[in-house]
Amino acid sequence: xxxxxxxxxxxxxxxxxxxxxxxxxxxxxxxxxxxxxxxxxxxxxxxxxxxxxxxxxxxxxxxxxxxxxxxxxxxxxxxxxxxxxxxxxxxxxxxxxxxxxxxxxxxxxxxxxxxxxxxxxxxxxxxxxxxxxxxxxxxxxxxxxxxxxxxxxxxxxxxxxxxxxxxxxxxxxxxxxxxxxxxxxxxxxxxxxxxxxxxxxxxxxxxxxxxxxxxxxxxxxxxxxxxxxxxxxxxxxxxxxxxxxxxxxxxxxxxxxxxxxxxxxxxxxxxxxxxxxxxxxxxxxxxxxxxxxxxxxxxxxxxxxxxxxxxxxxxxxxxxxxxxxxxxxxxxxxxxxxxxxxxxxxxxxxxxxxxxxxxxxxxxxxxxxxxxxxxxxxxxxxxxxxxxxxxxxxxxxxxxxxxxxxxxxxxxxxxxxxxxxxxxxxxxxxxxxxxxxxxxxxxxxxxxxxxxxxxxxxxxxxxxxxxxxxxxxxxxxxxxxxxxxxxxxxxxxxxxxxxxxxxxxxxxxxxxxxxxxxxxxxxxxxxxxxxxxxxxxxxxxxxxx
Amino acid sequence: xxxxxxxxxxxxxxxxxxxxxxxxxxxxxxxxxxxxxxxxxxxxxxxxxxxxxxxxxxxxxxxxxxxxxxxxxxxxxxxxxxxxxxxxxxxxxxxxxxxxxxxxxxxxxxxxxxxxxxxxxxxxxxxxxxxxxxxxxxxxxxxxxxxxxxxxxxxxxxxxxxxxxxxxxxxxxxxxxxxxxxxxxxxxxxxxxxxxxxxxxxxxxxxxxxxxxxxxxxxxxxxxxxxxxxxxxxxxxxxxxxxxxxxxxxxxxxxxxxxxxxxxxxxxxxxxxxxxxxxxxxxxxxxxxxxxxxxxxxxxxxxxxxxxxxxxxxxxxxxxxxxxxxxxxxxxxxxxxxxxxxxxxxxxxxxxxxxxxxxxxxxxxxxx
Numbered sequence: 018x019x020x021x022x023x024x025x026x027x028x029x030x031x032x033x034x035x036x037x038x039x040x041x042x043x044x045x046x047x048x049x050x051x052x053x054x055x056x057x058x059x060x061x062x063x064x065x066x067x068x069x070x071x072x073x074x075x076x077x078x079x080x081x082x083x084x085x086x087x088x089x090x091x092x093x094x095x096x097x098x099x100x101x102x103x104x105x106x107x108x109x110x111x112x113x114x115x116x117x118x119x120x121x122x123x124x125x126x127x128x129x130x131x132x133x134x135x136x137x138x139x140x141x142x143x144x145x146x147x148x149x150x151x152x153x154x155x156x157x158x159x160x161x162x163x164x165x166x167x168x169x170x171x172x173x174x175x176x177x178x179x180x181x182x183x184x185x186x187x188x189x190x191x192x193x194x195x196x197x198x199x200x201x202x203x204x205x206x207x208x209x210x211x212x213x214x215x216x217x218x219x220x221x222x223x224x225x226x227x228x229x230x231x232x233x234x235x236x237x238x239x240x241x242x243x244x245x246x247x248x249x250x251x252x253x254x255x256x257x258x259x260x261x262x263x264x265x266x267x268x269x270x271x272x273x274x275x276x277x278x279x280x281x282x283x284x285x286x287x288x289x290x291x292x293x294x295x296x297x298x299x300x301x302x303x304x305x306x307x308x309x310x311x312x313x314x315x316x317x318x319x320x321x322x323x324x325x326x327x328x329x330x331x332x333x334x335x336x337x338x339x340x341x342x343x344x345x346x347x348x349x350x351x352x353x354x355x356x357x358x359x360x361x362x363x364x365x366x367x368x369x370x371x372x373x374x375x376x377x378x379x380x381x382x383x384x385x386x387x388x389x390x391x392x393x394x395x396x397x398x399x400x401x402x403x404x405x406x407x408x409x410x411x412x413x414x415x416x417x418x419x420x421x422x423x424x425x426x427x428x429x430x431x432x433x434x435x436x437x438x439x440x441x442x443x444x445x446x447x448x449x450x451x452x453x454x455x456x457x458x459x460x461x462x463x464x465x466x467x468x469x470x471x472x473x474x475x476x477x478x479x480x481x482x483x484x485x486x487x488x489x490x491x492x493x494x495x496x497x498x499x500x501x502x503x504x505x506x507x508x509x510x511x512x513x514x515x516x517x518x519x520x521x522x523x524x525x526x527x528x529x530x531x532x533x534x535x536x537x538x539x540x541x542x543x544x545x546x547x548x549x550x551x552x553x554x555x556x557x558x559x560x561x562x
Numbered sequence: 563x564x565x566x567x568x569x570x571x572x573x574x575x576x577x578x579x580x581x582x583x584x585x586x587x588x589x590x591x592x593x594x595x596x597x598x599x600x601x602x603x604x605x606x607x608x609x610x611x612x613x614x615x616x617x618x619x620x621x622x623x624x625x626x627x628x629x630x631x632x633x634x635x636x637x638x639x640x641x642x643x644x645x646x647x648x649x650x651x652x653x654x655x656x657x658x659x660x661x662x663x664x665x666x667x668x669x670x671x672x673x674x675x676x677x678x679x680x681x682x683x684x685x686x687x688x689x690x691x692x693x694x695x696x697x698x699x700x701x702x703x704x705x706x707x708x709x710x711x712x713x714x715x716x717x718x719x720x721x722x723x724x725x726x727x728x729x730x731x732x733x734x735x736x737x738x739x740x741x742x743x744x745x746x747x748x749x750x751x752x753x754x755x756x757x758x759x760x761x762x763x764x765x766x767x768x769x770x771x772x773x774x775x776x777x778x779x780x781x782x783x784x785x786x787x788x789x790x791x792x793x794x795x796x797x798x799x800x801x802x803x804x805x806x807x808x809x810x811x812x813x814x815x816x817x818x819x820x821x822x823x824x825x826x827x828x829x830x831x832x833x834x835x836x837x838x839x840x841x842x843x844x845x846x847x848x849x850x851x852x853x854x855x856x857x858x859x860x861x862x863x864x865x866x867x868x869x870x871x872x873x874x875x876x877x878x879x880x881x882x883x884x885x886x887x888x889x890x891x892x893x894x895x896x897x898x899x900x901x902x903x904x905x906x907x908x909x910x911x912x913x914x915x916x917x918x919x920x921x922x923x924x925x926x927x928x929x930x
Contacts, residue, residue, distance in 0.1 A: 134920075276636065324819055367821060390812060394619050394686070395619070397654050397686075397718070398594075398618065398619055398654055398717060398718045399593075399718045417713050440623075440718075442592070442594055442596040443591060443592050443596065443604075443605065444596065444597060446623070447594070447596065449620065487620050487621075487623070488622075489596075489622045489623075490596045490597065493622075495620075495621065495622045495801050506915040518745060537619040537620060538618070538619055538620055538621060540619075541619075
């Protein structure tokens with residue numbers, strides 16, 4: 018993944034802190050969609066939501082003045098930009114000072130931002146953003162060009178979008194903050210469930226970046242904090258260190274505040290004596306709120322919503338586990354002290370994603386995709402179908418390959434038990450039943466609609482092995498085996514992060530299968546496939562994020 | 563009162579004919595040709611030619627292959643008009659073009675085929691026929707016959723009571739043979755619809771069957787008297803018919819003393835049995851009783867089973883004779899007492915179990 022961040026700095030003002038006659042507007046855009054050759058991002062849209070939420074929570078923006086746009090098309094984004102510009106222009110025309118914040122997280126190239134298969138030219142974006150002549154404007158573009166970790170090693174970074182953008186701007190009252198230099202890649206972190214830069218920018222804005230402890234985080238403070246934390250977090254990844262850049266022209270504007278942590282209803286204070294890598298997460302949801310490298314010597318306040326939190330402090334091979342109710346202070350003496358076990362590689366480090374899934378399903382209606390003579394013959398010979406619908410169990414393993422990012426392939430194994438058929442006789446009833454086992458190659462594709470909600474599907478092609486059992490009126494059992502092709506297409510909707518376990522997902526699936534394997538002595542073939550509904554549990558690790 | 567009990571019994575028995583778990587009436591036994599006794603079907607009788615066991619859609623599900631140019635199998639079903647008058651007969655057939663296969667319907671199983679349905683050329687296709695029969699009727703003999711050199715295999719034959727015959731022409735058995743159930747004398751070939759002296763067929767809901775004579779009318783000619791004749795089929799009653807006087811041997815069924823060679827017809831429940839005594843007085847004060855009780859009732863003899871019979875004395879079993887030997891022919895009867903030679907002569911039970919013809923004693927016996 019190549020991610021760029023472009024920030025055109027602007028003065029953020031909340032109603033509580035705004036000067037009289039100053040109007041503030043924010044447009045926050047996130048797009049996970051990948052263009053040609055680009056894999057889906059996982060957290061760009063979530064990052065946009067988080068940025069928007071923080072602007073209203075700590076940035077002083079009224080909720081109505083923050084518009085969050087996710088998964089846009091170029092056309093819909095143009096519409097949003099036009100409406101946004103009109104609102105700003107109206108305030109300008111009314112003689113108000115105007116401050117604009119624009120954030121974009123997603124894929125981009127040197128000349129455009131990529132919104133799935135379509136793109137919005139950068140020149141057009143610039144034109145729309147600066148057309149309103151706002152007093153101050155911030156544009157944040159957290160853009161990803163390559164996207165797939167699996168391709169990073171072999172990828173050559175192209176001209177950096179944010180760098181080029183910055184050079185192209187000649188407006189006054191503008192700052193450009195980029196997630197990386199013109200020759201670097203930007204990255205998402207599976208562990209943080211965010212891009213590295215946006216995560217650390219937000220943590221900084223929550224107060225960790227308030228270097229002078231004046232209760233507000235300026236553009237410069239946010240930049241410095243994001244720079245160090247992002248570099249620290251990415252230096253050990255396979256992609257390499259990521260350097261956040263800032264270029265501003267804020268003459269006459271003084272120090273511009275990005276957020277006001279002191280205005281927060283609650284905060285967690287990391288005491289001056291505390292030192293180490295600190296992770297703050299919601300206790301119940303285990304969602305990471307902040308991750309920062311805390312230095313000894315000064316207290317840090319991180320603005321959070323009131324509630325229960327768990328603060329983890331890593332000190333060498335020790336781990337402090339602290340329970341804090343916000344507002345509150347981490348009391349080191351009351352934290353549990355555990356040995357740190359580094360069981361996983363650092364977040365964001367490239368690992369091919371693998372996925373293991375176990376599924377169970379039940380057939381819909383009659384077996385097979387269409388009418389087949391095999392079943393008719395059974396009926397003609399007096400057999401009746403017994404029991405419930407077909408049931409199936411399957412196991413699937415897939416893994417990313419470097420040459421096919423985002424579309425893992427692997428092996429699937431499925432076993433289907435079909436209903437038995439029987440006919441009464443003057444002795445024991447005749448019984449006929451069959452099972453079908455399929456083993457084959459699987460190709461899969463998943464797409465995150467939100468942080469937890471996914472859609473996905475796979476195709477399977479392989480060998481079907483049918484096995485029939487005929488039990489005659491004297492209880493003599495005759496078995497036969499058949500072999501043939503088997504195909505299946507499955508689609509589903511999934512819920513990720515099941516039981517707050519990363520990578521564990523629950524799926525509801527629909528499958529359509531064609532398995533013409535079993536034959537009778539009259540030469541009629543039966544399709545053991547058909548339509549099935551199922552439930553599946555998958556677990557995946559690593560991945561090209 | 564006796565008639566009422568008989569009627570109720572007949573109705574109950576009829577309603578239970580071959581009833582399956584789901585309440586559907588099963589008309590024939592082993593419809594799937596599943597039960598084989600060696601190379602023969604256990605529940606179907608080979609009439610002529612030869613058959614073999616043939617796999618169908620699966621080698622485990624057998625059909626019956628008709629070998630040779632002229633082959634037939636049959637099964638007599640006790641299905642009767644109390645069960646219904648419409649029967650759907652179905653099967654799966656694999657019949658070559660140069661084979662002719664027929665389903666023959668012999669109502670009352672008296673040897674007269676009332677309807678013959680051609681089963682056309684087929685490649686494992688299901689075929690079915692609706693058979694509409696005028697009531698009353700007492701049973702049907704189904705015969706499956708094949709002629710020609712071509713291959714013919716039949717499988718999964720089914721016959722069940724249906725309600726789909728409305729408007730179809732009925733198969734009427736008129737005039738009705740002796741022993742068949744009747745409601746009016748005009749139905750009978752003999753012109754007599756009389757109370758039966760023997761086991762009633764299930765369809766005889768009023769207890770009357772066609773007979774060759776009426777004991778009360780004394781209408782026999784040529785010196786004959788009204789007695790019990792042989793049943794024409796297992797589904798019909800042993801009918802009343804004119805017989806020669808003194809023509810029934812010891813152990814045979816009878817209506818009157820004159821019918822028996824011994825001059826004595828011991829009447830108990832049901833038809834009488836030609837015997838040597840009626841009371842102890844006929845034995846000089848010694849015991850007079852039936853020679854056997856198992857199956858149908860045996861003839862009355864003096865001191866039965868005492869081994870006291872002198873040479874020439876009437877006997878029904880070896881144990882009746884001082885010599886230990888009762889000379890005569892085997893007395894073979896069905897469960898209802900009618901004489902028989904094979905099981906095929908006996909009525910099937912209500913659950914389609916074939917009747918059993920068994921030796922119960924000695925007919926016309928004398929101690930030797």
